[in-house]
Amino acid sequence: xxxxxxxxxxxxxxxxxxxxxxxxxxxxxxxxxxxxxxxxxxxxxxxxxxxxxxxxxxxxxxxxxxxxxxxxxxxxxxxxxxxxxxxxxxxxxxxxxxxxxxxxxxxxxxxxxxxxxxxxxxxxxxxxxxxxxxxxxxxxxxxxxxxxxxxxxxxxxxxxxxxxxxxxxxxxxxxxxxxxxxxxxxxxxxxxxxxxxxxxxxxxxxxxxxxxxxxxxxxxxxxxxxxxxxxxxxxxxxxxxxxxxxxxxxxxxxxxxxxxxxxxxxxxxxxxxxxxxxxxxxxxxxxxxxxxxxxxxxxxxxxxxxxxxxxxxxxxxxxxxxxxxxxxxxxxxxxxxxxxxxxxxxxxxxxxxxxxxxxxxxxxxxxxxxxxxxxxxxxxx
Amino acid sequence: xxxxxxxxxxxxxxxxxxxxxxxxxxxxxxxxxxxxxxxxxxxxxxxxxxxxxxxxxxxxxxxxxxxxxxxxxxxxxxxxxxxxxxxxxxxxxxxx
Amino acid sequence: xxxxxxxxxxxxxxxxxxxxxxxxxxxxxxxxxxxxxxxxxxxxxxxxxxxxxxxxxxxxxxxxxxxxxxxx
Numbered sequence: 001x002x003x004x005x006x007x008x009x010x011x012x013x014x015x016x017x018x019x020x021x022x023x024x025x026x027x028x029x030x031x032x033x034x035x036x037x038x039x040x041x042x043x044x045x046x047x048x049x050x051x052x053x054x055x056x057x058x059x060x061x062x063x064x065x066x067x068x069x070x071x072x073x074x075x076x077x078x079x080x081x082x083x084x085x086x087x088x089x090x091x092x093x094x095x096x097x098x099x100x101x102x103x104x105x106x107x108x109x110x111x112x113x114x115x116x117x118x119x120x121x122x123x124x125x126x127x128x129x130x131x132x133x134x135x136x137x138x139x140x141x142x143x144x145x146x147x148x149x150x151x152x153x154x155x156x157x158x159x160x161x162x163x164x165x166x167x168x169x170x171x172x173x174x175x176x177x178x179x180x181x182x183x184x185x186x187x188x189x190x191x192x193x194x195x196x197x198x199x200x201x202x203x204x205x206x207x208x209x210x211x212x213x214x215x216x217x218x219x220x221x222x223x224x225x226x227x228x229x230x231x232x233x234x235x236x237x238x239x240x241x242x243x244x245x246x247x248x249x250x251x252x253x254x255x256x257x258x259x260x261x262x263x264x265x266x267x268x269x270x271x272x273x274x275x276x277x278x279x280x281x282x283x284x285x286x287x288x289x290x291x292x293x294x295x296x297x298x299x300x301x302x303x304x305x306x307x308x309x310x311x312x313x314x315x316x317x318x319x320x321x322x323x324x325x326x327x328x329x330x331x332x333x334x335x336x337x338x339x340x341x342x343x344x345x346x347x348x349x350x351x352x353x354x355x356x357x358x359x360x361x362x363x364x365x366x367x368x369x370x371x372x373x374x375x376x377x378x379x380x381x
Numbered sequence: 382x383x384x385x386x387x388x389x390x391x392x393x394x395x396x397x398x399x400x401x402x403x404x405x406x407x408x409x410x411x412x413x414x415x416x417x418x419x420x421x422x423x424x425x426x427x428x429x430x431x432x433x434x435x436x437x438x439x440x441x442x443x444x445x446x447x448x449x450x451x452x453x454x455x456x457x458x459x460x461x462x463x464x465x466x467x468x469x470x471x472x473x474x475x476x477x
Numbered sequence: 478x479x480x481x482x483x484x485x486x487x488x489x490x491x492x493x494x495x496x497x498x499x500x501x502x503x504x505x506x507x508x509x510x511x512x513x514x515x516x517x518x519x520x521x522x523x524x525x526x527x528x529x530x531x532x533x534x535x536x537x538x539x540x541x542x543x544x545x546x547x548x549x
């Protein structure tokens with residue numbers, strides 16, 4: 001049996017530095033191992049504590065992270081999670097999210113290395129989201145809550161350090177986005193008049209799940225005047241339709257986040273999610289004349305000749321190819337601000353339930369608590 | 382000051398061992414040219430210019446042109462397989 | 478393109494200078510560290526026909542030289 005202490009003495013696993021917070025941070029920053037912000041020193045004890053919530057072998061990769069296609073072992077993920085400031089009980093969410101974004105259909109290789117400014121958003125559903133205190137209310141996409149801030153940051157550090165999404169080398173984003181620091185949110189299920197996301201996507205209501213999506217930052221939809229579903233969704237559809245997005249060039253799966261007040265108004269009109277999506281699909285369109293002549297010629301008439309080769313200048317350009325591609329969730333506090341999230345384009349949302357090692361749905365995060373430093377099979381080798 | 386041993390966050394992946402790095406000999410007498418268009422703007426035009434230039438210098442006996450269905454996803458394995466099988470030299474362009 | 482070269486067919490990748498680091502890293506990751514890269518000035522999209530011809534003129538001799546090195 002190998003311990004974390006023994007792993008740290010292996011080549012490439014440990015770094016000996018002066019035991020000083022500032023010196024440690026100087027060293028980690030200089031090596032390009034951070035997101036630019038100070039990190040929590042990943043000591044043996046902190047790594048062990050993090051792995052106290054990992055119920056599988058610590059040195060068996062859970063995925064390989066693009067673009068470097070490097071193996072992501074719980075040990076290496078734990079180092080990044082410690083640096084991000086995570087509490088150990090967040091660890092199963094981080095591991096599940098990394099597994100989800102490494103599924104081929106998510107297209108992480110392109111999302112990591114593209115010039116586009118997208119970042120993987122992690123949406124957490126179910127009892128574990130509540131248990132961990134992941135913010136689904138006021139300022140859910142913003143700062144202030146420990147779980148959102150550090151889970152998202154741990155994933156970003158893993159994408160940089162294990163995946164190789166280093167600016168100018170593995171991450172070619174022309175601009176990047178603040179969402180690349182941390183992008184994690186929970187759905188406000190108690191304010192959701194419909195099924196929560198993981199249930200809509202086929203999992204039991206008592207399950208906990210993460211859904212990952214390759215998205216831009218939230219774009220605000222302010223509507224305090226509309227009094228029914230059609231009114232609010234007309235405003236949202238208008239926000240979804242814009243000439244600079246990637247969505248119309250792909251089979252995009254954009255995200256629409258309804259604030260609780262908008263969701264309540266829409267539900268009072270008797271609309272379900274399918275009707276919402278159908279309406280947005282039909283309305284989120286732009287007449288072709290709003291696009292530049294080069295884009296019309298090269299991207300629509302040539303690139304999508306089947307649909308646009310001879311289309312008139314008033315022909316509608318679809319932002320979304322199918323109604324069911326639109327993902328609708330409820331997040332937020334009081335107020336009448338919803339949000340639209342255009343996508344990278346060539347990516348599909350991936351949902352994964354948070355499971356214990358035996359493949360069963362976890363009811364509580366504490367099911368992951370390994371009696372840590374005793375079980376041979378959980379350790380290395 | 383005392384030293385401390387900390388975890389390294391980066392994974393230096395074990396690189397896959399390179400398979401056949403020796404390539405078939407290119408014959409100037411009868412070159413089979415392959416072109417993979419990544420479907421990004423101007424890639425098609427650039428490849429056409431290059432193919433024209435190569436044909437001025439080399440006897441090209443066949444040209445296999447394939448287009449990636451999406452600019453943002455890897456070319457399907459069967460497309461790469463076909464290009465490799467039908468060509469002595471395959472050219473692609475990645476750019477923005 | 479590493480997949481093409483792994484099958485024994487000479488592969489040449491044209492990349493703009495802005496993407497040179499990424500292309501080198503990807504070639505290494507995909508197992509062909511010595512993949513032939515031909516570097517031309519960035520950008521390639523959104524430029525005029527004349528500018529594109531100039532880039533092709535830069536790339537062409539490099540491609541022919543690479544092919545020449547693989548000629549019997």
